[in-house]
Amino acid sequence: MSAARPRCDETLAWRRLQERFRSEGAAFDLRQAFAQDAGRFERFSQPAPHLFADLSKNLIDAATEQALFSLARETGVEAWRDAMFAGERINNTEQRAVKHWLLRAPRDAGDADSVAVHETLDAMLAYAERVRADAAITDVVNIGIGGSDLGPQMAVAALDAFRKPAQRFHFVSNVDGHELDAVLQRVRPEGTLFLVASKTFTTLETMTNARSARAWFQRQGGRDVARHFAALTTNVEAAREFGVATTFGFWDWVGGRYSLWSAIGLPLAIAVGAQRFRELLAGAHAMDLHFRLEPLERNLPVRLGLLDVWYRDFHGFSSRSIAPYHSALRRLPAYLQQLEMESNGKSVDAHGRPLAFGTSPVLWGEPGTNGQHAYFQMLHQGTDRVPVEFFAVRQAAHALPGHHDLLLANALAQAQALMQGRADAGGHRNFPGNRPSSFFVLETLDPASLGALIALYEHRVFTSGAVWGIDSFDQWGVELGKVLAGDLAQRLASGDTAGLDGSTAGLLRRLRAGRAA
Numbered sequence: 320m321s322a323a324r325p326r327c328d329e330t331l332a333w334r335r336l337q338e339r340f341r342s343e344g345a346a347f348d349l350r351q352a353f354a355q356d357a358g359r360f361e362r363f364s365q366p367a368p369h370l371f372a373d374l375s376k377n378l379i380d381a382a383t384e385q386a387l388f389s390l391a392r393e394t395g396v397e398a399w400r401d402a403m404f405a406g407e408r409i410n411n412t413e414q415r416a417v418k419h420w421l422l423r424a425p426r427d428a429g430d431a432d433s434v435a436v437h438e439t440l441d442a443m444l445a446y447a448e449r450v451r452a453d454a455a456i457t458d459v460v461n462i463g464i465g466g467s468d469l470g471p472q473m474a475v476a477a478l479d480a481f482r483k484p485a486q487r488f489h490f491v492s493n494v495d496g497h498e499l500d501a502v503l504q505r506v507r508p509e510g511t512l513f514l515v516a517s518k519t520f521t522t523l524e525t526m527t528n529a530r531s532a533r534a535w536f537q538r539q540g541g542r543d544v545a546r547h548f549a550a551l552t553t554n555v556e557a558a559r560e561f562g563v564a565t566t567f568g569f570w571d572w573v574g575g576r577y578s579l580w581s582a583i584g585l586p587l588a589i590a591v592g593a594q595r596f597r598e599l600l601a602g603a604h605a606m607d608l609h610f611r612l613e614p615l616e617r618n619l620p621v622r623l624g625l626l627d628v629w630y631r632d633f634h635g636f637s638s639r640s641i642a643p644y645h646s647a648l649r650r651l652p653a654y655l656q657q658l659e660m661e662s663n664g665k666s667v668d669a670h671g672r673p674l675a676f677g678t679s680p681v682l683w684g685e686p687g688t689n690g691q692h693a694y695f696q697m698l699h700q701g702t703d704r705v706p707v708e709f710f711a712v713r714q715a716a717h718a719l720p721g722h723h724d725l726l727l728a729n730a731l732a733q734a735q736a737l738m739q740g741r742a743d744a745g746g747h748r749n750f751p752g753n754r755p756s757s758f759f760v761l762e763t764l765d766p767a768s769l770g771a772l773i774a775l776y777e778h779r780v781f782t783s784g785a786v787w788g789i790d791s792f793d794q795w796g797v798e799l800g801k802v803l804a805g806d807l808a809q810r811l812a813s814g815d816t817a818g819l820d821g822s823t824a825g826l827l828r829r830l831r832a833g834r835a836a
């Protein structure tokens with residue numbers, strides 16, 4: 320079916336959008352838009368499972384959004400979505416299906432892999448409960464990188480209010496030995512469970528850290544590797560060779576950045592328990608149903624993905640800032656960076672043809688209110704316009720008086736200031752305003768709302784990737800650096816600079832200074 324997909328920039332809707340941008344879009348003013356349309360908030364806000372989204376402070380009107388829906392229809396977004404949910408091999412460069420959604424679907428989903436998915440889930444959750452009940456285990460160390468780190472790390476922090484207080488969680492990802500060393504200094508071998516998380520079980524950073532952790536464990540007199548190490552991987556054979564007895568597998572149709580829902584979620588399951596983990600899956604599944612079944616006009620991930628196309632390819636915005644107003648969501652920006660930039664940071668279409676338009680923006684951010692005292696200056700008065708995404712949680716999980724309303728007031732105030740601006744103070748004190756933002760509201764930060772939020776972003780990224788006609792599920796761009804690092808590791812040892820460019824050779828010599836040739 321991929322052969323039949325029309326290029327977005329060759330559609331009628333694309334041309335209409337170019338015209339609309341020239342006639343209305345470039346000069347669009349949010350303040351006027353609200354003044355002229357009393358129903359703007361209702362028109363551009365909507366509930367979706369477990370959350371509410373206000374998109375009304377974006378540079379968009381009803382006619383532009385209609386043209387964007389036409390673009391989605393002309394580029395076959397719905398058919399592409401249905402192909403994903405039908406298990407077709409839409410990851411065409413790797414010839415793989417894309418079925419992370421199946422990991423959160425009910426037992427009777429009817430897919431050929433449903434039984435295996437639920438058997439693994441049941442086994443993993445039973446293991447998680449045993450670890451939770453094991454008073455001897457005080458520390459869980461997850462060793463993994465990219466999707467095998469960011470998802471569980473983000474989610475364990477986000478759901479800290481639900482964590483079993485007696486156990487501590489550590490995440491080691493970097494090959495930089497400082498990171499592992501710092502963790503090893505804080506844990507005892509007899510009290511530690513190491514989880515080696517790697518889809519491929521070949522990733523340099525993870526395997527280096529796992530080998531060092533195992534060597535440390537044995538040096539410290541730890542004997543029972545089988546009890547203190549478990550593996551989360553699709554490469555069960557390699558895990559066995561490593562000496563791990565307990566392995567929870569998953570499948571090649573789960574992309575690394577979509578793997579939180581699989582065995583890679585084990586640290587979270589240990590932290591919050593089986594029931595809460597199932598609630599996370601159920602929240603994500605509710606968003607899957609929303610994405611599958613709602614018409615485009617009320618389909619939140621679709622509306623967001625189309626807005627992303629409008630901003631990237633017509634307004635030319637090349638970055639988006641993520642502003643979670645909840646400190647437990649502090650790793651959300653990093654998580655979304657991988658999700659969006661590794662998925663859609665491509666410059667050829669699914670057939671390898673160069674693209675003549677922009678794809679993934681840069682995502683970045685920090686929790687509010689910290690960001691306000693760092694880079695919000697640029698967001699308010701800088702020369703570039705950067706759409707901002709605010710996340711607020713209605714109910715706090717603490718009882719400290721006053722704080723939460725101040726937090727919420729700050730989120731509202733920043734979004735208001737970005738839009739309203741200020742023209743009456745003169746010179747340096749003026750704010751141009753008309754700066755776009757979206758605002759997401761969660762009732763509470765709990766497993767279901769977190770699951771729904773993450774699935775919302777997965778499908779949003781799917782939507783913009785489908786319009787752009789790219790393969791959002793491969794990541795060839797990370798390969799070259801891996802190959803070169805292998806070569807340079809040998810050259811660092813030997814000092815051989817033959818054939819290197821002048822800069823790399825010069826730096827290598829400087830890094831080796833004082834070593835024997």
Ligand code: F6P
Pocket residue numbers: 464465466467516517518519520521522525575576661794797
């Ligand atoms: O190098 C990129 C990447 O392949 C990511 O897509 C993935 O999440 C990460 O590396 C880790 O891979 P693995 O889980 O196989 O160790």
